[in-house]
Amino acid sequence: xxxxxxxxxxxxxxxxxxxxxxxxxxxxxxxxxxxxxxxxxxxxxxxxxxxxxxxxxxxxxxxxxxxxxxxxxxxxxxxxxxxxxxxxxxxxxxxxxxxxxxxxxxxxxxxxxxxxxxxxxxxxxxxxxxxxxxxxxxxxxxxxxxxxxxxxxxxxxxxxxxxxxxxxxxxxxxxxxxxxxxxxxxxxxxxxxxxxxxxxxxxxxxxxxxxxxxxxxxxxxxxxxxxxxxxxxxxxxxxxxxxxxxxxxxxxxxxxxxxxxxxxxxxxxxxxxxxxxxxxxxxxxxxxxxxxxxxxxxxxxxxxxxxx
Amino acid sequence: xxxxxxxxxxxxxxxxxxxxxxxxxxxxxxxxxxxxxxxxxxxxxxxxxxxxxxxxxxxxxxxxxxxxxxxxxxxxxxxxxxxxxxxxxxxxxxxxxxxxxxxxxxxxxxxxxxxxxxxxxxxxxxxxxxxxxxxxxxxxxxxxxxxxxxxxxxxxxxxxxxxxxxxxxxxxxxxxxxxxxxxxxxxxxxxxxxxxxxxxxxxxxxxxxxxxxxxxxxxxxxxxxxxxxxxxxxxxxxxxxxxxxxxxxxxxx
Numbered sequence: 001x002x003x004x005x006x007x008x009x010x011x012x013x014x015x016x017x018x019x020x021x022x023x024x025x026x027x028x029x030x031x032x033x034x035x036x037x038x039x040x041x042x043x044x045x046x047x048x049x050x051x052x053x054x055x056x057x058x059x060x061x062x063x064x065x066x067x068x069x070x071x072x073x074x075x076x077x078x079x080x081x082x083x084x085x086x087x088x089x090x091x092x093x094x095x096x097x098x099x100x101x102x103x104x105x106x107x108x109x110x111x112x113x114x115x116x117x118x119x120x121x122x123x124x125x126x127x128x129x130x131x132x133x134x135x136x137x138x139x140x141x142x143x144x145x146x147x148x149x150x151x152x153x154x155x156x157x158x159x160x161x162x163x164x165x166x167x168x169x170x171x172x173x174x175x176x177x178x179x180x181x182x183x184x185x186x187x188x189x190x191x192x193x194x195x196x197x198x199x200x201x202x203x204x205x206x207x208x209x210x211x212x213x214x215x216x217x218x219x220x221x222x223x224x225x226x227x228x229x230x231x232x233x234x235x236x237x238x239x240x241x242x243x244x245x246x247x248x249x250x251x252x253x254x255x256x257x258x259x260x261x262x263x264x265x266x267x268x269x270x271x272x273x274x275x276x277x278x279x280x281x282x283x284x285x286x287x288x289x290x291x292x293x294x295x296x297x298x299x300x301x302x303x304x305x306x307x308x
Numbered sequence: 309x310x311x312x313x314x315x316x317x318x319x320x321x322x323x324x325x326x327x328x329x330x331x332x333x334x335x336x337x338x339x340x341x342x343x344x345x346x347x348x349x350x351x352x353x354x355x356x357x358x359x360x361x362x363x364x365x366x367x368x369x370x371x372x373x374x375x376x377x378x379x380x381x382x383x384x385x386x387x388x389x390x391x392x393x394x395x396x397x398x399x400x401x402x403x404x405x406x407x408x409x410x411x412x413x414x415x416x417x418x419x420x421x422x423x424x425x426x427x428x429x430x431x432x433x434x435x436x437x438x439x440x441x442x443x444x445x446x447x448x449x450x451x452x453x454x455x456x457x458x459x460x461x462x463x464x465x466x467x468x469x470x471x472x473x474x475x476x477x478x479x480x481x482x483x484x485x486x487x488x489x490x491x492x493x494x495x496x497x498x499x500x501x502x503x504x505x506x507x508x509x510x511x512x513x514x515x516x517x518x519x520x521x522x523x524x525x526x527x528x529x530x531x532x533x534x535x536x537x538x539x540x541x542x543x544x545x546x547x548x549x550x551x552x553x554x555x556x557x558x559x560x561x
Contacts (some may be wrong), residue, residue, distance in 0.1 A: 129319070
């Protein structure tokens with residue numbers, strides 16, 4: 001069963017089309033990444049999925065139920081966390097969690113909150129005011145709130161934005177651990193391609209309101225056929241220049257002893273072999289394969305080659 | 309939502325100021341003014357002025373608690389979290405109605421006690437049932453007015469946030485709180501009688517004079533029902549419009 005099914009979702013603000021007929025779904029237990037440059041329509045999509053912005057057209061179904069007809073039921077089964085939303089800052093973490101547990105009608109809420117607080121290592125912080133927490137601690141408190149109703153699906157809007165790498169990594173680990181415990185379904189937006197590659201099963205790329213690509217992170221990177229070879233050499237630069245011209249290879253020299261060659265991945269061994277045969281003494285060889293970030297840049301900039 | 313209100317009130321000195329201290333200071337100021345007036349106008353007029361100010365606090369608090377409670381969550385960037393929980397508009401507004409009524413009652417009680425011991429005004433001299441009828445009508449009007457303000461805030465954002473504090477005071481002169489409607493110029497009198505509180509304050513003055521207030525209360529109830537229905541329809545429209553234009557999602561940013 002699809003946990004979320006979006007069909008022909010369309011949103012127009014005046015003359016501006018923010019989301020242009022997008023269709024996608026998320027299966028149970030799947031983590032779907034929603035990516036795209038700023039202004040691609042991700043945030044508007046999330047807002048419509050949460051019911052805080054009304055779609056101009058299209059349908060949203062959670063667990064086979066029409067969101068526009070059963071908003072309260074759908075909202076009781078989902079939750080949301082974002083780096084851009086807080087809990088009530090004047091209240092303590094505990095008070096905030098009590099409020100949300102009651103809003104979601106959580107049974108045995110004290111036990112539930114205690115369990116989550118311990119899981120997220122917040123026992124010592126729970127009686128602190130939310131505003132007094134560090135960014136990382138706030139993120140953890142937001143996660144507890146997002147899990148308080150045992151949601152079938154969680155929408156995460158850049159949950160690690162503004163976190164330092166250590167806390168961001170711990171946050172991702174929390175998600176991974178959570179996933180081991182139960183089949184949780186997540187819609188995840190982020191600008192950090194490495195974390196998307198790490199946790200997402202499937203990725204949707206949006207640009208100018210449209211879905212422009214949809215695949216697994218690996219599948220998307222395979223769409224870029226080129227790789228980049230970084231060679232550090234001792235001398236005979238003119239021999240290398242002549243060879244690269246003769247083979248018509250896309251290249252650039254970084255300084256006197258480093259050259260970047262961008263070409264098809266399968267051609268790389270031959271280049272190294274040829275240069276070696278020409279008597280080039282290579283002191284360092286590095287192959288840069290395309291990542292999700294390159295796919296992102298290619299889509300955002302519309303460039304054929306993304307290695308700069 | 310009641311937990312939410314209790315917790316935030318406990319942690320916010322501003323709320324304590326706004327709903328307890330300022331109303332009581334206002335009673336003290338007007339109380340001493342009426343003590344001064346007793347010499348020149350007589351006790352009845354002085355009591356009418358102070359009773360009017362005490363009852364005005366009910367409207368003021370009931371309307372304030374709607375708009376400002378929402379603003380606390382906007383300022384904290386917590387409003388989205390509230391609205392993506394399975395709370396319905398009906399439940400959200402019902403919470404404000406209950407919360408505003410409780411706060412209004414607390415302020416009325418404290419103000420009445422203060423007026424009794426310091427200014428020798430017994431609000432219960434108007435009769436318990438009369439007091440109850442007046443209180444309910446004022447609380448309903450305050451709540452309805454607050455719902456209209458909330459609709460404006462949700463539709464137009466925090467740039468109209470000041471309405472939550474101040475706009476009600478613009479209407480105060482028209483509602484004949486501390487003077488009879490007859491004092492107002494004729495054109496304003498007609499406008500004045502469009503507001504339910506005008507009838508309540510007229511009833512209050514009659515009550516202090518030992519007169520029957522039923523017809524005034526009936527008019528107040530009828531207008532309150534109309535205003536309440538209108539306020540809820542207005543709020544629903546503003547809320548829908550805010551979600552349509554994307555303003556609601558931008559409220560916190």
